[in-house]
Amino acid sequence: MSDAELVRNARTGDAAAQDELVRRHIDAAYRVALSLTRDPDVAADVVQDAFVKAFGSLDGFRGDASLRTWIVAITANEARGFFRRSQRRKEASLDAATEVASVQPDPAERAVTESEAARARAELEKLPEKQRLSVTLRIEEGMSFREIGSVVGSSEGAARVNYFHGIRRLRELME
C-alpha cells in the first residue's frame, strides 16, 4: 500500500495504517535525529515527539513533498527545538560499537568492515551541521538536493554545495 493510501486511512483513525507509517519511516527519522543530536537517547525522544506532532497534523499534509521528507523535516525541527530548549549541545560520545551494530551490509558490495563504518560515522559527526545533514540525507535517505534544501532550510544549490563540501572534508578526515 502506498504512503498516500496509508495517510488517507490514518486520517480516519485506522490504527493499522498509522502503525505501518511509523514502521516505514522511523529509521529515516531516527538517522536524522541522531545526526543532529548525536545522542541516541535524545534522538529517540525527538523521533517520538516528531511522530506525535506529524500524526497530530496529518490533515495538514498536502502531499507536496513525499511523506518521508515531511516526517524528516518535522524531525529535524524537533531536534533543533530540543537544542533551543536545552541551550546546550551534548558532545558526541562516539560509541561506535553501538552505532554499527545495526549495519546492514550489501553482500554484493565490497565488504565494508565495522571499523571502517564506525570511523566514517565518527568523522561525519565532526562536520558542521548543514554539511552533516546534507551528507546523511543524500546518501542514507537518497533525497534529492531539492528535498534536502527543504529539510535543512536552504536552497537546492546550497544543499548541493553543503553535500560536496561535506564529502570533500570527510575524504580529508579519512585519509
Place this chain on the structure above:
Amino acid sequence: MTQIRCAEVRQMMPDRVTGRVPADGSRDFEDHVARCADCAEELDLVRILFSGRVTAPAGLADRVVVAVRPRSSRATRPWWGLSAAAVAALAVGIGVASEPGPLGVAAGLGLASEFEEGELWLSDDGLLAGVPEFEALSDEALVELLEDLTSEIGGGSGGAA
C-alpha cells in the same frame, strides 16, 4: 562512446550505491570509476557511509506507535480488563477478601494478605477480572452494564410489561 565527467559521476554515486538507480545502462559510470582514482576513492567513501547507516533501536517503533495512537483508543479497554488496584479497592468494599494467602498479581502488589485465590476470578493472562472499572467504560458500555444490572435486579419480575 559517451564520456561523463567527474562531476556527473559524483552526483550519481549515492543513487548508484543505494541501488535507487539500476546498474544496467551505466557502463559510462563504471568505465569512469575504473579509470579515475579520485572518483573511485569517493565512491568507496559513499559506500562505507551507506553501509554504516544506523537503524532505529529495537523497541522505538513500538514506543512511537503507542505514543501516536489517539488517547481515546489508548484509554478505552474492555470493562473486564481491570487494573488490580481497582479490583482490590472494589473487592475490599464488597467484602470479597477473606483469609490471607498468596495470589498472583495481587501478591506482587503487596496484596497477598488481603486476598485468597479462590475468592476472585483470575483470567488466563493473570489479570484480575470480574468487577468493572467505571472510568474506563465508554458511554455505550455503561448503558449496557446498567441494563444488565437492572435486569438482574428486576430478574424475577419478567421485565417491563
